[in-house]
Amino acid sequence: MPPKVERGGRPGQQRTESRSNLVGKFTTSVKKFVSEVEFDHTRESATQLSQRLFYMNTRITKSYYTVRNALTTLHEKYEMSKAEKNVVRRYGMFKTMVKDVINLDTQYWLLLDVPKQDKQEQVTNYVLRTCTCLEKAGESRTVDGQPPRNTQEEESLAKERKQRLDAITVKEIEDENTQTINDLYRLLKRYSALKAVVHQLRLSYQDSKVYPFIPRYNMLKDMIKGVLRDPNYMEVCHEDINQYEDEAA
Numbered sequence: 001m002p003p004k005v006e007r008g009g010r011p012g013q014q015r016t017e018s019r020s021n022l023v024g025k026f027t028t029s030v031k032k033f034v035s036e037v038e039f040d041h042t043r044e045s046a047t048q049l050s051q052r053l054f055y056m057n058t059r060i061t062k063s064y065y066t067v068r069n070a071l072t073t074l075h076e077k078y079e080m081s082k083a084e085k086n087v088v089r090r091y092g093m094f095k096t097m098v099k100d101v102i103n104l105d106t107q108y109w110l111l112l113d114v115p116k117q118d119k120q121e122q123v124t125n126y127v128l129r130t131c132t133c134l135e136k137a138g139e140s141r142t143v144d145g146q147p148p149r150n151t152q153e154e155e156s157l158a159k160e161r162k163q164r165l166d167a168i169t170v171k172e173i174e175d176e177n178t179q180t181i182n183d184l185y186r187l188l189k190r191y192s193a194l195k196a197v198v199h200q201l202r203l204s205y206q207d208s209k210v211y212p213f214i215p216r217y218n219m220l221k222d223m224i225k226g227v228l229r230d231p232n233y234m235e236v237c238h239e240d241i242n243q244y245e246d247e248a249a
Contacts, residue, residue, distance in 0.1 A: 046173040047165050053180045054161060056131045059138075060184065063112040064191040067198060070101045071233055078224050087217065094220040101227075102202035104195075111195060113137070114188060127181045130188060193232035201227055 077097045084090045104110050115133055117126045165173055201223060208219045227233055 043170045046170050046177065049177050050165055050173055051158065051161065052131055053177060053184065056134055057180065057184055059112060059134060060187055060191060064187060067104055067111060067191065067194045068236060070104055071194065071197065071227065072237060074101050074224065075228055075237065078228065091213065091217045094217070094224065098201065098205050098220060098223060101198055102205055105198050105202040114192060123185045124181055127184050127188070190236055194236065197227055197230050197232055
């Protein structure tokens, strides 16, 4: 018996076209689903990076402020010491003000330890590597045998940031992350430079201990003046620290 010829075409043509339409719709649905998943993943990744950079910025800013404040205080105390005419008392003032600064180097937990940038290491790679190092260092620190917990203020701030990021596009988050990485890179460079100034001051102070009063008095004075004239200190001594605090807020 010959196959039944359906009106409007060859046998089974309409069935084939119907099946093709179903496959096409299914493929379109799958592509749309994959696209949505990729979009969510991109948003999630961008948001997570934004949060990581924010916490890194907060911690680096705190350490940067600590070391910068110590050096500017040294500067102020040195200027005040000029009014003291008694050499012995001024010698004691020199020792005290230098020791206040170098405590940041001897008591290592007061400042964050950041890695050096490798030769030819790109800015983004260096900042993200530093971020990972700080995260691992934070995980290893404990308080009374327990890992540190976020304060209620930190949790509230994190929630506010999450809400803000949810309200903007992925592109805006990524652009913001790029700018934050560049800002963090400059901050890391300045922080590392000031930390090196403090370290060198400690070495010079240790070396001066073997000298008697008169030469050591002059050495201490030269040490302090050397810090105040250091290009790395002079670059930041007049800057407004609030700009970094605002970025971390």
